[in-house]
Amino acid sequence: MGDTPHSSEGGLIPVASYARTSQDTPQRDARGVRHQHRINERTAREHGCVVVATYTDNARNATKEDRDRPAFDHLLADLHRGHAFTAGPLRGVVAVADDRLYRRPEDFILFMAALTSAPGRVYVGRDGLRDPYTKAGLLDGAGSLQGAVAEGRMRSRRVQDWHWSRAMDGLPHSGPRPFGWLEDRQTLHPVESELVRKAIEYRIAGGSMGEVAREWAALGVTGTRGGRPNPQTVTQIITAPRVCGFRANRGELLIDPHTERPLVGAWQAIVTPEQWTAVCATFSAGSLYMHRGPLSPRLTDRKAGPKYLASGFLRCGAELAGGGECDQLMGGGKSASRKSPYNYMCVSGRGCGRCAISGPLVEEAIERLLFPGEGQGRVRLPEPIRLRWQSGEMGFEEKRKVIASVFTHLVIKPGRKGCGTWDYSRVVPVWKWADRIMTAETAA
Structure with missing residues (x-):
């Protein structure tokens, strides 16, 4: 390395210990991450370092891009x-294995950028100190990444094959019990199955899914994970092939190789195959159970996902009559104003309906928070990220990932009547590392 790592008192290099497990133990005692930190402390001492801070992602997957790792984000920010x-100061990182830190190329790049953002840093592994600034150090890290990616693909293929084999045996899904069946996933639930049967008959007769969802909500019905019924979830329940006994896997009906007919599962059916076919015919293809979810194709031309940059991140900060804040998610929608072609609004009924804000104002405020002026703000993102964002090179989805990595959400305060200028202080961030920041800073 070009610079000697800075040492703490006693000549030891202060490093961060990172630990991660994909799954917790059955006892939910976080035993795995505790063992990793203990090994990290020993490894640090053996190589002239001392652990001064710990970062823990317990039961957090690092292979899938839609999985959050708050402690990993905190570590990058602190580096x-x-x-x-x-x-106090950090001069390096120690981990029991590289794949605890990264299993995807994107995370490897983020980690190396953070680690080498200042001179004199070290990476401590079981084999000793690694120089992250040299070609050899980078090749070591890249080699570990290649092995992790290959292992992830192999493991994913094994899991897919296991699910397919279970499906070919006619066994039910291994996840949470489906709505309409008891915990054994084979015996019909006496109440839920009757609700599903009536909903299918009602839909075939021309009924509305909104009406079914409202009826279920009035009866106090909840999903098997505790969610409230809505038209989309009811649609998926009644169009799932399991309601007529058919078995599907990864968005496709499985065919019995002996009969060349749809494979029948080992559970009680709620309706006949003819009724299932009839109810599916009442929906557009993109609404059906078989064409929803990350592993199934969507047969509509409409792109799924958020339309506006801040969708899903904004919460209404209007005060309620009884005290406290509304705290409902704010949705985006078109506006007739030339200055603001779209707004984010708190919808009446779901929320208080008393707060709205210009979409471009919000997004400009977010940019100010992410990339504050020199010597200001609470966050310092890498310079390449700022350049790509502000030059227009960074795409919509990547920008949303940057926002998600920094903020838990943003609170929108109500505007003042008659105020003709944009008030950036209405956008109040809740940082992902709020437990380490004493005061939240606005974009003003």
């Missing part, structure tokens, strides 16, 4: 800052 708040 860019060079300081772990109460723990």
Whole structure:
């Protein structure tokens, strides 16, 4: 390395210990991550380092891009800052294995950028100190990444094959019990199955899914994970092939190789195959159970996902009559105003309906928070990210990932009547590392 790593008192290099497990133990005692931190402390001492801060992602998957890892995000932010708040300066990272830190190329790039954002940093592994600034150090890390990616693909294929084999045996899904069946996933639930049967008959007769959802909600019905019924979930329940006994896997009906007919599962059916076919015919293809979800094709031309950059991140900050804040998610929608072609609004009925804000104002405020002026703000993202964002090179989805990595959400305060200028202080961030920041800073 070009620079000698800075040492703490006693000549030891202060490092961060990172630990991660994909699954917790059955006892939910976080035993795996505790063992990793213990090994990290020993490894650090053996190589002239001392652990001054710990970062833990328990039961967090690092292979799938839609899985959050808050502690990993905190670690990257602290490495860019060079300081772990109460723990003091950071000069490196120790982990029991590279794949605890990264299993995807994107995470490897983010980690190396954060680790080498200042000179004199070290990476401590079971084999000793690694120089992250040299070609050899990068090749070591890239080799570990290649192995992790290959292992992830192999493991994913094994899991897919296991599910397919179970499906070919006619066994039910291994996840949470489906609505309409008891915990054994084979015996009909006496109440839920009757609700599903009536909903299918009602829909075939021309009924509305909104009406079914409202009726279920009035009866106090909840999903098997505790969610409230809505038209989309009811649609998926009644169009799932399991309601007529058919078995599907990864968005496709399975065919019995002996009869060349749809494979019948080992559970009690709610309706006949003819009724299932009839109810599916009442929906557009994109609404059907068989064409929804991350592993199934969507047969509509409409792109799924959010339309506006801040969708899903904004919460209404209007005060309620009884005290407290509304705290409902705000949705985006078109506006007739030339200055603001779209707004984010708190919808009446779901929320208080008393708060709205210009879409471009919100997005400009978010940009100010992500990339504050020199010596201002609470976050310092890598310079390449700022350049790509502000030059227009960064795409919509990547921008949303950057926002999600920094903010838990943003609170929108109500505007003032007659105010003709944009008030950026209405956008109040709730940082992902709020437990380490004493005061939240607005975009003003």
